Amino acid sequence: DTGVSQNPRHKITKRGQNVTFRCDPISEHNRLYWYRQTLGQGPEFLTYFQNEAQLEKSRLLSDRFSAERPKGSFSTLEIQRTEQGDSAMYLCASSLGQTQYFGPGTRLLVL
Amino acid sequence: DQQVKQNSPSLSVQEGRISILNCDYTNSMFDYFLWYKKYPAEGPTFLISISSIKDKNEDGRFTVFLNKSAKHLSLHIVPSQPGDSAVYFCAATVSGGYQKVTFGTGTKLQVIP
Numbered sequence: 001d002t003g004v005s006q007n008p009r010h011k012i013t014k015r016g017q018n019v020t021f022r023c024d025p026i027s028e029h030n031r032l033y034w035y036r037q038t039l040g041q042g043p044e045f046l047t048y049f050q051n052e053a054q055l056e057k058s059r060l061l062s063d064r065f066s067a068e069r070p071k072g073s074f075s076t077l078e079i080q081r082t083e084q085g086d087s088a089m090y091l092c093a094s095s096l097g098q099t100q101y102f103g104p105g106t107r108l109l110v111l
Numbered sequence: 112d113q114q115v116k117q118n119s120p121s122l123s124v125q126e127g128r129i130s131i132l133n134c135d136y137t138n139s140m141f142d143y144f145l146w147y148k149k150y151p152a153e154g155p156t157f158l159i160s161i162s163s164i165k166d167k168n169e170d171g172r173f174t175v176f177l178n179k180s181a182k183h184l185s186l187h188i189v190p191s192q193p194g195d196s197a198v199y200f201c202a203a204t205v206s207g208g209y210q211k212v213t214f215g216t217g218t219k220l221q222v223i224p
Contacts, residue, residue: 004154006154031210033211033212035212040216040217041216041217042115042200042202042214042215042216042217043155043200043212043214044214045211045212045213048210048211056211058211091154091155093154093212095210098143098160098204098206098210099145099157099160100145100157100210100212101157102147102154102155102156102157103154104152104153104154105152105153105154107152
């Protein structure tokens with residue numbers, strides 16, 4: 001399978017804990033995006049990488065969130081001191097041109 | 112502010128008939144539009160796109176129409192099949208920049224056998 005993959009698919013954590021998600025984009029794609037989706041809403045943009053450079057961050061990305069893309073390949077999204085409001089589906093997408101291709105997402109539940 | 116709007120949260124259509132999903136946008140900078148289909152517990156799957164230089168794009172059973180003056184686009188599915196039952200997201204972006212995609216809130220399509 002050569003699509004975007006994300007791990008884990010599901011994560012349950014307690015409030016205050018740190019969590020980290022991983023995204024492996026389609027191999028030749030140089031652009032990588034993170035989105036968050038809550039119930040009844042469309043995905044909302046969080047951040048964007050071109051190769052290893054993080055070029056844009058949404059105001060939704062508070063200082064508890066950090067994303068990296070070392071060597072321009074896979075990316076990680078870390079949430080520190082999780083809050084119940086962080087419960088959502090976290091989606092990763094990659095692209096070479098104008099069309100973004102999404103992974104299956106990581107569903108986070110903060111208790 | 113909701114820059115991409117899908118005002119119909121749900122739509123039911125008989126199998127074999129046409130499904131028409133509508134979308135409006137407010138940001139005149141948007142010049143590339145996409146439709147994604149999403150099943151529960153999965154990520155959005157790209158369906159079809161259209162550039163603002165066109166007013167129609169067709170791919171098999173799926174056709175997207177763009178009316179720039181009205182800032183409106185629609186997705187037509189003909190004929191509708193039960194496997195088309197999913198949530199459909201309209202999305203828009205500004206090409207040439209970082210191309211972050213702005214999504215609508217989705218329309219849940221149910222195709223009744």
